[in-house]
Amino acid sequence: QSALTQPASVSGSPGQSITISCTGTSSDVGGYNYVSWYQQHPGKAPKVMIYDVSNRPSGVSNRFSGSKSGNTASLTISGLQAEDEGDYYCSSYTSSSTLVFGGGTKVTVL
Amino acid sequence: EVQLLESGGGLVQPGGSLRLSCAASGFTFSSHAMSWVRQAPGKGLEWVSAISGGAGSTCYADSVKGRFTISRDNSKNTLYLQMNRLRAEDTAVYYCAQDKNDIAGATGFDYWGQGTLVTVSS
Numbered sequence: 001q002s003a004l005t006q007p008a009s010v011s012g013s014p015g016q017s018i019t020i021s022c023t024g025t026s027s028d029v030g031g032y033n034y035v036s037w038y039q040q041h042p043g044k045a046p047k048v049m050i051y052d053v054s055n056r057p058s059g060v061s062n063r064f065s066g067s068k069s070g071n072t073a074s075l076t077i078s079g080l081q082a083e084d085e086g087d088y089y090c091s092s093y094t095s096s097s098t099l100v101f102g103g104g105t106k107v108t109v110l
Numbered sequence: 111e112v113q114l115l116e117s118g119g120g121l122v123q124p125g126g127s128l129r130l131s132c133a134a135s136g137f138t139f140s141s142h143a144m145s146w147v148r149q150a151p152g153k154g155l156e157w158v159s160a161i162s163g164g165a166g167s168t169c170y171a172d173s174v175k176g177r178f179t180i181s182r183d184n185s186k187n188t189l190y191l192q193m194n195r196l197r198a199e200d201t202a203v204y205y206c207a208q209d210k211n212d213i214a215g216a217t218g219f220d221y222w223g224q225g226t227l228v229t230v231s232s
Binding site: 001003034035036038040045046047048051052057087089091093094096097098099100101102103104 | 145147154155156157160167169170171172205210214215216217218219220222223224225
């Protein structure tokens with residue numbers, strides 16, 4: 001199972017919006033609504049930000065939103081803040097009943 | 111409060127074995143599938159294995175199939191990963207993670223442990 005494709009890095013100024021893409025195939029992202037997004041700060045465990053494509057867990061800021069079109073899922077962070085810096089990973093359930101992650105995107109707040 | 115606490119990591123020689131444990135609390139353990147996810151130093155996340163709530167279904171990444179075995183003891187609220195024939199490329203922080211569902215495979219994770227480091231080196 002190949003990793004999902006994410007941009008290596010995305011940056012933005014405070015207050016701006018950024019979008020991270022996550023491209024898979026019809027056997028994973030395009031075939032199921034089990035796409036999640038995780039934020040990871042250095043030395044820390046990942047934290048779920050979005051699950052099932054567009055659902056936000058309680059306690060996660062509404063500045064984070066998710067969507068999907070075809071084989072590509074997206075995470076948008078609006079009103080970018082310094083604390084949003086970190087690594088972001090997408091994941092998807094697959095037709096083999098396994099799970100695949102994206103390669104990760106480093107978000108930098110300029 | 112959901113808590114996941116991994117243990118059992120350490121230094122092991124290539125070809126050796128190690129057993130990781132993950133003690134869970136704060137939720138109905140048997141109602142959730144559980145997974146192991148690893149992260150090599152400076153690298154991204156890699157899903158390793160999943161087990162259904164009742165332990166009737168397991169699945170593995172191709173990179174560990176035939177070498178690693180996932181299991182759980184619902185009476186002890188504990189998840190395990192038996193790792194055999196370890197290789198240098200298995201060096202990573204290993205996280206246990208609670209799936210929000212209980213289906214065959216892994217759909218996504220609500221909670222993660224803090225991880226335990228496994229180093230495979232001579």
